[in-house]
Amino acid sequence: MTATTEETRRAAMLEKIESLHAEQAKAVEAGGKYIARHLERGKLTARMRIELLVDEGSAFLELMPLAGWGSDFAVGASVVTGIGVVEGVECMIIANDPTVKGGALNPWSLRKTFRAAEIAERNYLPSINLTESGGADLPTQKEIFIPGGRGFRDLTRSSARKQPTISVVFGNSTAGGAYVPGMSDYVIMVKERAKVFLAGPPLVKMATGEETDDESLGGAEMHSRVSGSSDYLAVDEHDAVRQARRVVARLNWRKRGTTPDPSSYAEPDLDPEDLLDLIPTDLKEPFDPREAILRIVDGSGPGNAVPFDEFKPLYGASLCVGWARLHGHEIGILANARGVLFSEEAQKAAQFIQLANQKDTPLLFLHNTTGYMVGTEYEQGGIIKHGAMMINAVSNSKVPHLTVIMGASYGAGNYGMNGRAYDPRFLFTWPSAKSAVMGPQQLAGVLEIVARESAEKKGEPFDAEGFKGIKDMVEGMVEEQSLPYFLSGLVYDDGVIDPRDTRTVLGICLSVIDNQPIEGAMNFGVFRM
Known part of the structure; x- marks a missing residue:
């Protein structure tokens, strides 16, 4: 990334954070x-x-x-x-x-x-x-x-x-x-x-x-x-x-899980302040989630030689998965690297989720996905059954799940990456986040194709100019309804947070999760192979 790109991204994120503070102030001053x-x-x-x-x-x-x-x-x-x-x-x-x-x-x-x-x-x-x-x-x-x-x-x-x-x-x-x-x-x-x-x-x-x-x-x-x-x-x-x-x-209250010693972990190797430089202004542009991970998880130190141990790094490269510690807590991380989920990514995720359950380790999902890949080649390659395999693993996993929506979270990708419908213990969004069935332009475009085909079947001319107003209205509506404030207003997340606070927020959540022992799933549903 060039300095200009970083500055542009930072400026855009700071503007969103300022807007977030203004919206949060409305609650304080309600x-x-x-x-x-x-x-x-x-x-x-x-x-x-x-x-x-x-x-x-x-x-x-x-x-x-x-x-x-x-x-x-x-x-x-x-x-x-x-x-x-x-x-x-x-x-x-x-x-x-x-x-x-x-x-x-x-x-x-x-x-x-x-x-x-x-x-x-x-x-x-x-x-x-x-x-x-x-x-x-x-x-x-x-x-x-x-x-x-x-x-x-x-x-x-x-x-x-x-x-x-x-x-x-x-x-x-x-x-x-x-x-x-x-x-x-x-x-x-x-x-x-x-x-x-x-x-x-x-x-x-x-x-x-x-x-x-x-x-x-x-x-x-x-x-x-x-x-x-x-x-x-x-x-x-x-x-x-x-x-x-x-x-x-006087409650005689005590945690039932295992609480890490605060002296046993180090601050991130990379500065969390730089999280503001990572998210592109256009969510269609991918970014490397490892850059975010290394600014959230514990840094290298005694007993933690490598901050992030990536699993299967050469396979299913659009999904980055691996092991790390956060405030001393062992976690597994699944993070979208290039937006689209292919069959390889889905299978890799399913295996990783099973491994986390095998060793009773919480999972953190970092969203930036446009969903599962579509098209003849991918349907014939089994994208449905592989996507179902990943969703099966997410659905039946028993270890605690944490979710942070950093960028896009569209379509069934939201489900596979443990969206709200899959009961994460906590779910937070960044001000840059968007969640919907699909992107505004894609959804409006689909409606236009359907309308055009319908007119052709009836033998009627398609009024492209007249449909433009409908298309613009749909795009605007979907854009508004996919924004983090709208979704947070509906209580579809537990809060919109400043990216720089992510480590602290997740640390509190992991501490809370430790109130009771963690036990992974013993079995999963039938995986369609």
């Missing part, structure tokens, strides 16, 4: 003028509560911050989720944002909290709910009520798995929201602030004729002294967070 009003009442914001809760100096990995992007709802979906270390214990933290419609839950809130619960379950994490919500967003109740019951189910099943659930109630927790503390293992309520009831005073009067007040009906003191629904009474928000930390400290 409450608008209500943030100031909330603070004037002596209350803390959701992110302030999280900052007090996690250990000083530790990282908080926020997940799905762009949920709801592009919808009618505020970016962030009125809830903050992420993984933080509390008293040395990695925990899933879910905090209602009361400055956004009183913390009311909308359809995107459900998607976000369900995904957070799934991450907690699969990685064996205790959960802490920082609760202050007016319940469901009533205008969208038809989209919330039926699936919303899953949240209660998740809480009770978590407890049954001996994954503790903690609820800290800072304000209103009404109607369905009352069951969050009601179904948690440990409950802390803030004096004169927490209000937990199935129905507020107006509804009680309407339903039963009884006249009552908030405190008698569902105040923190009542639940601490009378109903027993609260286990700890906090004098204020700071005290509530302090008590939550003490609860975690």
Whole structure:
């Protein structure tokens, strides 16, 4: 690469990162003028509560911050989720944002909290709910009520798995929201602030004729002294967070996996800053994923003479696979080298995935693929059965999978490279990423060919000029819907990240995965040979 090429790529990526920060800021500032009003009442914001809760100096990995992007709802979906270390214990933290419609839950809130619960379950994490919500967003109740019951189910099943659930109630927790503390293992309520009831005073009067007040009906003191629904009474928000930390400290929690010694690994041999120079402005242009790998994985040092041990380097060259360490964790890596997946790449991937399962090693998938190769030669060569072999291996693999979409992720290549439908433990995208059935130009071109053939069959002339408007519209729509913000808004990833943060983010994820032992698959489905 020339210096000019690197500078062009860096400038383009920095522009995307600046745009990313602007979009993420929308989630932080989603409450608008209500943030100031909330603070004037002596209350803390959701992110302030999280900052007090996690250990000083530790990282908080926020997940799905762009949920709801592009919808009618505020970016962030009125809830903050992420993984933080509390008293040395990695925990899933879910905090209602009361400055956004009183913390009311909308359809995107459900998607976000369900995904957070799934991450907690699969990685064996205790959960802490920082609760202050007016319940469901009533205008969208038809989209919330039926699936919303899953949240209660998740809480009770978590407890049954001996994954503790903690609820800290800072304000209103009404109607369905009352069951969050009601179904948690440990409950802390803030004096004169927490209000937990199935129905507020107006509804009680309407339903039963009884006249009552908030405190008698569902105040923190009542639940601490009378109903027993609260286990700890906090004098204020700071005290509530302090008590939550003490609860975690007494969980007798310990990792069940193997945690590497931090002194046993070295920083990457190549500077992660240079990741910004790698991604072409045109995703049709390939780049060498080894350059990215060597800026993400542990560098050479004692016990790690070679940062990346490539497997089958001369076979199936469009897919680069091999072994490495990341923050001391052994991993296998599959990275697209030239976009297209041929039969050789698919077979190589299937074998490599089996090997990773044989030695209980997590897998990292780095996407930049246009999908599996098409054409008469390749169909006759068995691309379908070989692609199916790779997807079979991905589907039945039992070791944890991590996915990062760096560039393109089109067609069945998204599936073979462990896209969201294949349940990766975590999936992140770079600002340069695009995911769709195929590229915008290709999809619009296919539609034009189909329309032209249809007209010919009917014996009608094809209006190429008239179809151009449709073609342009389709290209624009597909381009927009394949962008990372759009997909992240739909909660199809766990966050869009700065490429330079990839190593840190993956390090946190691997540490979380180590909460329980890793056991690879003993067998796979039938491979069509």
